[in-house]
Amino acid sequence: MSKELLTRYFSKALLGRIAIFGSTFCFYISTVIVRWVKTEGLALESEFLVFGRFLLGFLIMAVIFLLKRELPRPRQYHFLLGRALGNTLAVFCLYKAIALTTVAQSNILNMTYPVFIAIFSWFLWRTGRSLLEVAMTFVAFAGIVLVLAPGEMSFDWNSLWGLASGITAAFAIICLKFAREQNDTETVLLVMFGVGAIFLFLGFYQKFHLPDGREFLYLFSVAGFGVAGQYLLTLGYRYVTAAEGGIISSFIIFLAAILGPFVTSDPALTLWGWAGALVIFGTDTYFIVRKSAPAQDK
Incomplete structure (x- = not known):
């Protein structure tokens, strides 16, 4: 490989790593603002915040198609819909968890999705069920227990929202794997944001209202950082492997x-909580490297 090609490769790889680190930061800031909404006592329900994120994402993707003067040509509708609904539920559960528990615990439990991808794959394809993989799954669940009940094994039922976000994210990523086979990234994102916005509006429109200036600032900030994170993640995965990108994304823990x-x-976090976080990060790394799953759900 020539020096010029090496320079070009490492420049693109560096761009990809920076983009994914940036997406991780954006996703984290988005969750922090969700928590600020709760502590400030603003009348913005989790459902409204998720709707704002998906609506903004849909509008941006629609503008991109208009500027390109192209029409979306979706294929494999069942996988696109599965991706859209799974991602919508994952973000909804994550925001509910943040409002009811803590930002740290919610993000850590959301990052359990590589474990659930492995578990789902056992039943869907009946492959990869090695003894080591089963053992690592049990280790991962031990870490989950430590995060769910970090203080003298006290358990808060609201923590299950965070775990649910990890499970639904795993389902969404599996659907994404198949949806990508015949759909470009822009089409997948347009359908995901559009279907998600419609689903949320039909289910929770009674909780929406015209926000005042301060509420709109928070609503737009949550949506803006969330959509920016999604864009940077999509950009980053063009230049790095799925395994490397997944591990970088796991640093949100x-x-x-x-x-x-x-x-x-x-x-x-308590000592037990930190132990659980480290265990989850370690098992995430194992499953991401083993499966090289496209980790694009937050």
């Missing part, structure tokens, strides 16, 4: 655990 007490006034 440490970002949330370290910064949580400072930016949201949430209680710091």
